[in-house]
Amino acid sequence: MKRIFFSFAIFLASGIAVSQPVVKQAPAGFDSLQTGIPHGRIDTVSYSSATVGSVRRALVYTPPGFSKNKKYPVLYLLHGIGGDEKEWFRHGSPQVILDNLYAEKKLQPMIVVLPNGRAMKDDRATGNIMAPDKVQAFATFEKDLLNDLIPFIERKYPARKDRENRAIAGLSMGGGQSLNFGLGNLDKFAWVGGFSSAPNTKLPEQLVPNPDEAKKKLKLLWISCGDNDNLISFSKRTHDYLAKEKVPHIFYVEPGVHDFKVWKNDLYLFSQFLFKPVDQSLFSKFTVLGIPASTNVRAAGYPQILPDHRVIFRINAPEAQKVQVDLGRKYDLVKGNAGVWEATTDSIGEGFHYYSLLIDGVAVADPASETFYGMGRMASGIEIPFDGGGYYAEREVPHGEIRMKRYYSEVLNTWRRFFIYTPPGYDQSAAKYPVLYLLHGGGEDERGWAMQGKTDLILDNLIADSKAKPMLIVMMDGNVSSGRFNEQSLRTFEAELKTSVIPFVESNYRTEAGSAGRALAGLSLGGIQTLYAGIKNTGMFSYLGVFSSGWFAGQNEITDPQYKFIAENISSINSNLKSLWIAMGGKEDIAYNNCKTMMSKFDDLKIKYTYSEYPGGHTWPVWRNNLYNFAQVLFK
Structure with a gap:
């Protein structure tokens, strides 16, 4: 794969701007020992842990040219469940990676502490590493880190003691620890990195319960994982939550699995951000791979x-x-x-x-x-995915069902089917429900709203939030003619709706009687069918929804009779309809001009309606939003 480069200015503490190239993948040789360059030093230290009740060990890397007369920021770098304080040293060569970066003037001088994240007296990675007491010791390490190790490092070394000069990062189990401890202690850490974070990672809502605080305090939040790592779901769920809450972060997906090839690359990239001003506008571009589409x-x-x-x-x-x-x-x-x-x-x-x-x-x-x-x-x-898509997200709320039902059409003399949404609790209740008949567009069929439209999720969430009344939604097949779209095809649709579908639904499901319990809506072609059958039958429907549609502009054999009928029935239309709800996708919607012309004629005729506009063209994102808003109007 090609390595892609981009650059931006880094403003150092001195105020001098330095143009620093940043790579999306580490170059060849980044982890190879080089001669002829200054090298840092890595030592073993021992500290007394009141948390554990024993003396514990850590490795400490000090950078080339280290001086006790100078103050340094500190990175705490954590290992995985099968390792100890020497895991990074044995398999990750952090001192080599960092030495090479210093030689290229890509790092701010820093101290790096490699602790043992298993806070227990026998903290060796021996025996059953998944034993409950050993797993619990990784959580206990938070107290050891904050109360014992950090104070020790800041006494023994010339370390800066403010949060903006502390970073924490780790791999696998250590990645989960880093996210848990770093985000749980924003008064202690401003730089947080999780590499291939393991299942010990808290749920996103627990990691970042206050997104506004995280936005203010975090300098960098880095989340990375290999694309073929079985643990990627833990990183992705955190990223999805952060994206929804608009918390700036880097979500870096790279080729690889759960191994040090990935983690060394992560350290190489993550370390270059630390303890410098960062340009958060570039975060979304900083990745090699994406996430497979949910579709x-x-x-x-x-x-x-x-x-x-x-x-x-x-x-x-x-x-x-x-x-x-x-x-x-x-x-x-x-x-x-x-x-x-x-x-x-x-x-x-x-x-x-x-x-x-x-x-x-x-x-x-x-x-x-x-x-x-x-x-x-x-x-x-x-x-x-997008930030505003939460209204059709899968949430922990009561869920209804979408069912497929076959019926015989006397109008078309053939077996047909529709999909029907039944709200949560339908089978356990004796209640009767209002019904929305919801129509697809041209080139689609009854599967459109059930699949592409996410009708069930939209209604489940609305009902759970008490924003919509529980209702049945019938998604019928509006394709009633294989021939040309004309007045006859609209008449056939009207007959199919009135004499086949509605009677069948009301005979087989618990529905509220009368027009107050019926609504009709559709998108594009389905919007025209809604206008035709709905306007002509306002005695049957109290609510009409027209999405990205409208009678054709200009005079023609289809449009003229519709306006003639409307002009002759203005009073009954206005009095019978509780809502005529018209929505468009903005000027980029192909039906925009027809809709505007139709509404102008409605204005001349004094027809009451409500208009809504959502940018996005003649597309499903618009129609999902239309359903979300229209459903909140219905049956109230």
Whole structure:
């Protein structure tokens, strides 16, 4: 893999700006002993631990040119569950890595302390290292570190004693300790690093219960892990929480597993940040690899999403002559070794996006991605996380269900199906529920809202937060004609809704009777179907939601009869509808002009409506947000 470089100015304490190149991976030879350069010194020290009730040992590295007449910041560097104070020294060569960095003038002079993180009298890594008392000793080390070791180091060495001159980092079990102790003691540490942090890492909400305090006090929070490390989920859950809470940090994913090749690279990179001003705006760019998209098939490593929402695609197609990814914009992939093609996109917007591979001009689904029915066929999809996506996150709340139900349509003379969301507690309750009939767009079907739309998660969270009433949501198939979109296809849809779907739902589910307990909404084509069937039947529906849609601008055989009907029924429409809720994706939405023209005509006709706009175009991120807001209006 190519090593990528970028640079920024580091302003030293003296105020002199030094341009320091920072690499995303350590260069060859970074951990090799060099002759002809100054070397630091590494010694064993003993200190009395009141916490443990014994004398304990640690290694201490002092930098080249160390002087007792000068004050130094201190890094506490912790080992893993199977190691002791000598693990880094034996396998990680920290003194070699740091000596080489000093020779290149890339480090601030610092003392590095390598303690034994197993705070018990028999602290050797012998016997059953997973024994409960030995595991507990790693937690006990917090007290030993704060009350015994740090005071000892600050008495014996010319160490600076303020939090801004203390750092803590570690690997595996030591990575969990570093996050637990560092983030749990922000009055003691301003620099915190977790390398491949182990399951001892606290839950993110416990690590950072006060995000605002962390933002103010942390100089650097570094979280790193190898992409093939089985423990990466612990690092990712911490990163996800920090990203949601907007706590600046580096989430560094690199090629590798749970070994010292990864951890030496981490030390090389992490140490260069310490005890200097840092540019937090660069944090999101500081990574080699991303995290596999949540929409990938099981165990697929690509596509990967980088912290700044660029996407890395990697396709194995050795016989292909040209490979592209069509993600709204087409990206050319470059062929590498063994016929593997790769490209990195620009930053991609929030939420769900369809995409296709173009292999020698033929559009195909990516075998590494889950497929979704959209664009009139099965297509690949990618989910881009974003800070505001918590309203459809999986949370510890009561969950409803999405069920598939088959029925026979007398209108179309065929078996059909719909998906239905039942709220939490539906089966245990005798209550009757209002119903939202929710329609997909063109090129999609009844699976759209159930899969791409995340309807169940949106409603589960809203109901748990008491922001929406428990309701049934019926996601029917709006594809009722294989022919041209016209007045007849809209009539057929209306008949299917009124004479097939609604009667079947009300015969098979516990529903509230009457128009007050019914709502109809849809996106794009489903929005037009909502306008047609909803406006004509306000005696059946009290709420209509029109997402990214609107009657076509200009005069035509479909639009004209609709406005004629509206003009003749203004009073009943306004009185029957509790809410006509219209939402768009902003000017980038392809239906924007039609919608604006329609609302202008509604204004002329004095039709009451509510308008909402959410940036993002004609896409699922917009429609998820529309459902989130519209559901809060319903049945109240």
